[in-house]
Amino acid sequence: MRADAVPGTERQGAARVAATAGWTALALLVSALAHAAPTGLVAQGGVARWTGLAAEDCAIMGKRYPAVDAVCYYPIDLRAKPGVHEIALYDQDGKQHLGSLTVEAVEFPEVEITLPDDTYVELSEANRNRHIEERARVLALFKGKPGPAQFSLPLAQPANMPASENDFGSRRLFNGVRKSQHTGRDAPVAMGTAVKAVADGKVLLAEDQFFTGHSVFVDHGGGLVSMNFHMSELLVAAGDEIKRGQTLGKVGSSGRSTGPHLHLGMRWMGARIDPYLLLASPNLLPTVGETVVKAEAKIDAARTAEPEEVDPPGKAPAP
Numbered sequence: 617m618r619a620d621a622v623p624g625t626e627r628q629g630a631a632r633v634a635a636t637a638g639w640t641a642l643a644l645l646v647s648a649l650a651h652a653a654p655t656g657l658v659a660q661g662g663v664a665r666w667t668g669l670a671a672e673d674c675a676i677m678g679k680r681y682p683a684v685d686a687v688c689y690y691p692i693d694l695r696a697k698p699g700v701h702e703i704a705l706y707d708q709d710g711k712q713h714l715g716s717l718t719v720e721a722v723e724f725p726e727v728e729i730t731l732p733d734d735t736y737v738e739l740s741e742a743n744r745n746r747h748i749e750e751r752a753r754v755l756a757l758f759k760g761k762p763g764p765a766q767f768s769l770p771l772a773q774p775a776n777m778p779a780s781e782n783d784f785g786s787r788r789l790f791n792g793v794r795k796s797q798h799t800g801r802d803a804p805v806a807m808g809t810a811v812k813a814v815a816d817g818k819v820l821l822a823e824d825q826f827f828t829g830h831s832v833f834v835d836h837g838g839g840l841v842s843m844n845f846h847m848s849e850l851l852v853a854a855g856d857e858i859k860r861g862q863t864l865g866k867v868g869s870s871g872r873s874t875g876p877h878l879h880l881g882m883r884w885m886g887a888r889i890d891p892y893l894l895l896a897s898p899n900l901l902p903t904v905g906e907t908v909v910k911a912e913a914k915i916d917a918a919r920t921a922e923p924e925e926v927d928p929p930g931k932a933p934a935p
């Protein structure tokens with residue numbers, strides 16, 4: 617035992633030196649890669665992009681999906697975990713490029729909303745069951761494998777969109793009871809105004825739902841689904857192929873709503889994102905490889921952004 621212990625120790629010592637050298641080389645390589653891999657900054661509910669590499673596919677958080685006009689967009693759910701997430705871009709030669717995005721936490725405001733009665737606050741058993749069924753049907757819409765993108769950015773305006781409060785992500789109390797986080801934007805658009813498709817696509821679901829009223833979900837390819845809620849009337853049906861600018865329905869106040877308004881929501885690869893980000897120029901999105909200061913400025917600007925008014929504003933009641 618003792619005789620073996622000495623050469624054994626020597627062997628272990630040699631192995632340790634080799635291992636140390638190996639680890640040092642690996643550490644240098646990792647640090648070189650870490651420095652080479654481009655980084656970006658994005659807020660919860662935001663979208664970052666990676667330009668300049670003729671992208672074919674993109675990947676984040678274990679999901680791979682098509683690029684849009686050779687650019688990768690990385691949609692970040694409003695409840696995504698803050699911190700560093702690895703991203704990938706696959707170029708048109710199939711080469712993988714790695715980078716990372718730092719997701720910043722957002723302090724979403726709290727908003728109190730008063731409803732005339734508690735129908736939408738304390739649900740009856742029938743309404744609860746109806747909601748559970750509808751929710752399952754809606755969540756299933758975001759699970760399919762994405763086809764090629766049928767859109768370019770920016771998307772079309774769904775209507776003339778007058779200024780509204782930035783209520784994306786707001787944590788809502790209905791009649792004093794905490795109920796939900798607002799996953800879209802509400803614009804004060806007059807009752808009966810046409811609600812138009814933001815891009816070509818296919819209607820996934822068009823029906824009257826308990827909370828969201830007359831609702832339309834449109835698949836635009838590339839993993840992007842747009843939603844319009846609380847309409848007074850639906851003018852399309854599930855399965856319809858539709859064109860950018862086509863009327864989907866009319867502004868109303870159906871479901872859990874305090875007055876006529878246009879609710880626009882977007883899910884991209886399942887992530888609930890601020891829909892106004894896709895109505896503005898994509899150059900305003902934080903971009904992988906740019907400075908933190910520039911990215912921060914874009915994130916701040918987006919939080920107060922309003923879509924451009926495309927027509928003179930009509931007389932619109934408050935939402």
Ligand SMILES: [Zn+2]
Nearest residue numbers: 800801802879
């Ligand atoms: Zn809304």
